[in-house]
Amino acid sequence: MAYEEGVPAAEHAGIVAQDLRKQYGERTALDGFTLRVRPGTVCGLLGPNGAGKTTAVRILSTLLRPDGGHAHVAGYDVVRRPRQVRYRIGLVGQHACVDEILTGRQNLQLFGRLGHLTADAARRRAGELLDQFGLADAADRAVAQYSGGMRRRLDLATSLILRPAVLFLDEPTTGLDPAARIDVWSRIRELVGTGTTVLLTTQYLEEADQLADQIAVIDAGRIVAEGTPDELKAKVGPDRVETVTRKPTLDEVFLHLTGKTATRSTETVLEPAR
Numbered sequence: 001m002a003y004e005e006g007v008p009a010a011e012h013a014g015i016v017a018q019d020l021r022k023q024y025g026e027r028t029a030l031d032g033f034t035l036r037v038r039p040g041t042v043c044g045l046l047g048p049n050g051a052g053k054t055t056a057v058r059i060l061s062t063l064l065r066p067d068g069g070h071a072h073v074a075g076y077d078v079v080r081r082p083r084q085v086r087y088r089i090g091l092v093g094q095h096a097c098v099d100e101i102l103t104g105r106q107n108l109q110l111f112g113r114l115g116h117l118t119a120d121a122a123r124r125r126a127g128e129l130l131d132q133f134g135l136a137d138a139a140d141r142a143v144a145q146y147s148g149g150m151r152r153r154l155d156l157a158t159s160l161i162l163r164p165a166v167l168f169l170d171e172p173t174t175g176l177d178p179a180a181r182i183d184v185w186s187r188i189r190e191l192v193g194t195g196t197t198v199l200l201t202t203q204y205l206e207e208a209d210q211l212a213d214q215i216a217v218i219d220a221g222r223i224v225a226e227g228t229p230d231e232l233k234a235k236v237g238p239d240r241v242e243t244v245t246r247k248p249t250l251d252e253v254f255l256h257l258t259g260k261t262a263t264r265s266t267e268t269v270l271e272p273a274r
């Protein structure tokens with residue numbers, strides 16, 4: 001995976017992570033994390049609490065330096081060319097980053113200005129995003145008065161202010177009710193329709209099933225399985241106890257791959273993955 005300094009190579013567009021390692025003192029957060037996300041596709045990164053999802057996102061979005069390994073995002077090395085990466089990415093962190101006292105519009109304009117848009121361009125882009133995310137009516141209210149779903153939509157809009165080529169979404173719908181979650185899903189789908197590459201971490205397996213072209217399961221800091229939702233389901237095999245054969249759900253795939261025990265309505269025990 002040779003990489004010429006400063007030259008965005010097509011094979012490094014999207015996301016390429018190779019053998020990333022990260023320790024926090026004695027604790028290993030990433031232990032040889034390798035992942036490739038093709039440009040214009042959505043990868044769902046699934047894993048239990050503490051598996052290393054946020055650490056991976058922080059490294060790929062240049063907020064944290066890896067102890068080992070390499071990564072390229074949108075064509076640039078995240079350690080050697082962090083500024084080039086930052087110009088091309090958006091990040092929705094696990095916790096909301098918008099300011100409560102400012103209005104939705106002010107937040108968007110502020111992020112536009114921080115991204116070096118002119119005042120005019122920031123105002124125009126803020127207006128477009130407020131419309132696109134159904135926030136036009138609430139645009140001039142303080143964010144403190146927004147519902148959880150509205151805040152999350154504003155977060156998502158904020159991450160798009162510079163039209164990123166690659167978007168990182170760390171648990172974008174945590175804490176949302178099902179209707180708000182479905183609403184955020186449809187916004188993400190629209191984005192992907194415009195060619196954005198998305199890495200989405202989630203605990204909601206349904207979310208990954210709905211949105212992702214490719215799913216990677218992370219456990220203890222490394223990817224333990226990868227494939228399309230259907231490929232992962234096929235790995236675990238159909239349920240053999242029920243008279244009507246059905247595919248396992250992604251929840252079952254997840255529990256199986258991460259070694260956790262599934263509580264099933266039948267006595268079925270899934271066979272180990274081959």
Ligand SMILES: Nc1ncnc2c1ncn2[C@@H]1O[C@H](COP(=O)(O)OP(=O)(O)OP(=O)(O)O)[C@@H](O)[C@H]1O
Pocket residue numbers: 024027028029047048049050051052053054055056094
């Ligand atoms: N700043 C930190 N200092 C020390 N340990 C950390 C720090 N951040 C994360 N860790 C540890 O690194 C491991 C991976 O954490 P990480 O936040 O990446 O997991 P995660 O998959 O995002 O979990 P969650 O689903 O709970 O968000 C965990 O064991 C966590 O305790």
Ligand SMILES: [Mg+2]
Pocket residue numbers: 053054055094170
């Ligand atoms: Mg996390």
